[in-house]
Amino acid sequence: KAGVTQTPRYLIKTRGQQVTLSCSPISGHRSVSWYQQTPGQGLQFLFEYFSETQRNKGNFPGRFSGRQFSNSRSEMNVSTLELGDSALYLCASSLLSYEENIQYFGAGTRLSVL
Amino acid sequence: AQSVTQLDSQVPVFEEAPVELRCNYSSSVSVYLFWYVQYPNQGLQLLLKYLSGSTLVESINGFEAEFNKSQTSFHLRKPSVHISDTAEYFCAVSEVHTGNQFYFGTGTSLTVIP
Numbered sequence: 311k312a313g314v315t316q317t318p319r320y321l322i323k324t325r326g327q328q329v330t331l332s333c334s335p336i337s338g339h340r341s342v343s344w345y346q347q348t349p350g351q352g353l354q355f356l357f358e359y360f361s362e363t364q365r366n367k368g369n370f371p372g373r374f375s376g377r378q379f380s381n382s383r384s385e386m387n388v389s390t391l392e393l394g395d396s397a398l399y400l401c402a403s404s405l406l407s408y409e410e411n412i413q414y415f416g417a418g419t420r421l422s423v424l
Numbered sequence: 425a426q427s428v429t430q431l432d433s434q435v436p437v438f439e440e441a442p443v444e445l446r447c448n449y450s451s452s453v454s455v456y457l458f459w460y461v462q463y464p465n466q467g468l469q470l471l472l473k474y475l476s477g478s479t480l481v482e483s484i485n486g487f488e489a490e491f492n493k494s495q496t497s498f499h500l501r502k503p504s505v506h507i508s509d510t511a512e513y514f515c516a517v518s519e520v521h522t523g524n525q526f527y528f529g530t531g532t533s534l535t536v537i538p
Contacts (some may be wrong), residue, residue, distance in 0.1 A: 314467075316467075343525075343526070350529055350530075351530070352529065352531050353468075353514065353516070353528040353531075354525075355525065355526070355528075358525060366525045373501075389507070400467055400468065400502035401476070402468075403525075411456050411475070411518055411520075412458070412470060412473060413458075413470075413516075413526055414468035414470070415468040416467050417465075417466055417467045418466075418467050420465075
């Protein structure tokens with residue numbers, strides 16, 4: 311079974327631009343969560359989608375948005391990029407059952423904002 | 425909201441020595457507990473988990489963690505570390521029956537010294 315796939319792996323953008331990151335979850339997983347990882351801050355939760363609906367949201371500005379498609383693939387969009395948005399963005403998928411409430415992570419997309 | 429504390433941000437240890445990485449969480453409700461490991465330029469990999477049953481859980485590469493409900497702790501231990509254990513370790517908590525939001529600690533950087 312294929313793991314969580316994130317594309318692209320690396321991105322370089324300039325301030326003010328927008329960016330879209332993609333995440334394909336493990337087959338059969340309907341929950342997708344997004345995290346921002348920066349040195350010293352650890353993993354900060356962005357949002358979680360389940361069956362195309364955003365169920366949980368972290369404390370990030372409205373420039374950060376996401377969506378989930380009917381095949382459970384998810385995209386994350388950041389508009390009007392700022393230097394502080396440089397980070398590793400991680401996507402995790404989950405089967406979401408009480409027997410196996412585990413998040414499986416992709417390799418991440420490293421975004422550099424210049 | 426949950427709070428996960430990893431008190432040690434960096435832990436240097438000599439090869440073949442024992443190590444303990446500490447994790448405490450804030451919840452008084454039933455929780456699932458996880459340790460993830462992250463190698464450079466990679467995503468997070470599940471190291472071990474506590475969902476229910478025995479409070480002592482083990483991984484295939486010699487790590488173990490013990491769930492202590494009274495102390496709300498889930499410390500990670502290994503009796504003899506290897507160079508290949510050098511990585512970032514994250515403790516995570518999710519609350520049973522409240523969905524799929526995971527709360528992560530800020531991570532502990534384990535460096536094994538030859």
